[in-house]
Amino acid sequence: MLDADDLAAIRLTLELATLTTVLLLLLGTPLAWWLVHSRSRWKGVVAAVTALPLVLPPTVLGFYLLILLGPEGPLGRLTQTLGWGVLPFTFPGLVLASFLYSLPFAVQPIRNAFEGMGDRPMEVAATLRASPLDAFLTVALPLARPGLMTAAILGFAHTVGEFGVVLMMGGNIPGVTSVLSVRIYARVEAMEYAHAHWLAGGMLVFAFCVLLALHALQPDRRRP
Amino acid sequence: MTIEIRFSLAWPGFGLDLDLQLPGQGITALFGHSGAGKTTLLRAIAGLERIPGGRLVVNGEIWQYQGYFLPTHRRPLGYVFQEASLFPHLAVRGNLEYGMRRVGGRDVSRMAEIIDLLGIGALLDRKPDRLSGGERQRVAIARALLTRPRLLLMDEPLAALDQERKNEILPYLEQLHAELSIPVFYVSHSPDEVARLADHLVVLDGGRVAGCGPLTDMLARLDAPIRLGEDAGVVLEAMVAERDAEWHLARVDFVGGQLWVRDRGLSVGTPARIRILARDVGLALERVTGTSIINVFAATVTGVAEEGHPAHRLVRLDAGGAPLLARVTARSVAALRLAPGVPVQAMIKAVALID
Numbered sequence: 001m002l003d004a005d006d007l008a009a010i011r012l013t014l015e016l017a018t019l020t021t022v023l024l025l026l027l028g029t030p031l032a033w034w035l036v037h038s039r040s041r042w043k044g045v046v047a048a049v050t051a052l053p054l055v056l057p058p059t060v061l062g063f064y065l066l067i068l069l070g071p072e073g074p075l076g077r078l079t080q081t082l083g084w085g086v087l088p089f090t091f092p093g094l095v096l097a098s099f100l101y102s103l104p105f106a107v108q109p110i111r112n113a114f115e116g117m118g119d120r121p122m123e124v125a126a127t128l129r130a131s132p133l134d135a136f137l138t139v140a141l142p143l144a145r146p147g148l149m150t151a152a153i154l155g156f157a158h159t160v161g162e163f164g165v166v167l168m169m170g171g172n173i174p175g176v177t178s179v180l181s182v183r184i185y186a187r188v189e190a191m192e193y194a195h196a197h198w199l200a201g202g203m204l205v206f207a208f209c210v211l212l213a214l215h216a217l218q219p220d221r222r223r224p
Numbered sequence: 225m226t227i228e229i230r231f232s233l234a235w236p237g238f239g240l241d242l243d244l245q246l247p248g249q250g251i252t253a254l255f256g257h258s259g260a261g262k263t264t265l266l267r268a269i270a271g272l273e274r275i276p277g278g279r280l281v282v283n284g285e286i287w288q289y290q291g292y293f294l295p296t297h298r299r300p301l302g303y304v305f306q307e308a309s310l311f312p313h314l315a316v317r318g319n320l321e322y323g324m325r326r327v328g329g330r331d332v333s334r335m336a337e338i339i340d341l342l343g344i345g346a347l348l349d350r351k352p353d354r355l356s357g358g359e360r361q362r363v364a365i366a367r368a369l370l371t372r373p374r375l376l377l378m379d380e381p382l383a384a385l386d387q388e389r390k391n392e393i394l395p396y397l398e399q400l401h402a403e404l405s406i407p408v409f410y411v412s413h414s415p416d417e418v419a420r421l422a423d424h425l426v427v428l429d430g431g432r433v434a435g436c437g438p439l440t441d442m443l444a445r446l447d448a449p450i451r452l453g454e455d456a457g458v459v460l461e462a463m464v465a466e467r468d469a470e471w472h473l474a475r476v477d478f479v480g481g482q483l484w485v486r487d488r489g490l491s492v493g494t495p496a497r498i499r500i501l502a503r504d505v506g507l508a509l510e511r512v513t514g515t516s517i518i519n520v521f522a523a524t525v526t527g528v529a530e531e532g533h534p535a536h537r538l539v540r541l542d543a544g545g546a547p548l549l550a551r552v553t554a555r556s557v558a559a560l561r562l563a564p565g566v567p568v569q570a571m572i573k574a575v576a577l578i579d
Contacts, residue, residue, distance in 0.1 A: 120305070121311065123272050124303070124305065124309045124311070125297075125322075126271075126272070126295070127296060127297075127368070128322050128323030129297050129323055129326035129371060130297055142313040143311075
């Protein structure tokens, strides 16, 4: 049914998705806030760059990440100078690629949540002596909770479901970079359909459950 | 104790040019039509709107001057917004404690006092979406008061409510007025609310001060900075002096004399406000007998002015030191030769007693 490499792929995928989701929430939330409230002229540029993975083929992102982070790339030289080594074909490289690739899926719902609450709650908090950071933590974040939940679920699921970027950035090293989607591809190529079914069917059920959970989070009053 | 305000700004389609010295106590009503700059002024005082070059000194403390700008969360103020602004993720208790905790601890006795003052004791565990509009505003007022503000700003706190809810809250506001010593700036476009609550009146028009002064003086002016039309009239401070159980009337004494009004149950000795609308005052040259009108005073005409419709004139009177306004027809002014110095009898058809 499932061999050791399959199980390693499942564990790796869950680790990757969890770590990526944590990073998405930690960095995506301030980014979303900045995109809503900044008056900087760079806002449009940053928003566009953030949204790029929505429209680019994953191979394009993977290709440029490989070049930038490779041994001769500018970021690759930086990571080597810092003593982190070369990131492509390592787990940290996968995390970075997944983070960038899933960023728009996490930022957008958080941004919508911040936009939807308007300025008033923060103004009210300020008149009640809350500093901007205090108000952000005690008012904005709790009010944006549905958006944050959606971002976490979408970010997690999207990371589990990605294929192109991880294949280009990570390759297929069992236990290191061989995630589920890549593993399924390898199984199908090797004509091992029974194994492929177990993995692919599991993914299908998982994806369905995620979308069901998202639906449950929508504040729809007409829902039964 | 004064509050000095100097703001000027020119936005496309909207400007503000104000230089005001307002009393640091009592309720000051900021009155004007929508677009007059009332809310912008209030937001600038709170620091929610940053007007460069402005100057704001509140009872000796500088909040804004030249390059200095005290951020909103460091200003000891309370702000009540027009619409419900309670935090939806917190119950009433959490909303009340939010500001109180940030000014240094829970003062249980003060909290009990304010909760009692606004009658919200039964609501503490409810979420804001389970409250009526009037209840929400009472909680918002209590929440602002619990931060021990040195200036309370209220932006049309009743505007979003229907008349019934307004009547539910007004008594609480009147009680605040009587029991709290902090200055209150109250934005309103309702002459009714202003007459009931304000001590001091600032009339704004197109971002400028059209008039500013004590309420009684401002309302009794003939060159009123703003046309009140049917609402033109004076407000006088008075005191309940006698109650007549047989006829359900109460006698209130004011500077210019005595008035009999419908007894509203106020006990003798209670200070009260009376409002006399100009359209409810008629004039006669001689004392009229055999009339149903029970409130009649001797008064002297101090001025006559045009008012709204060409058929009408507004006559200002002095009744033993108290100003009165009467709205009569231009024909009557001519027929009775009403002019400054002419002694008349002012017959008052209706008096509103505001507690």
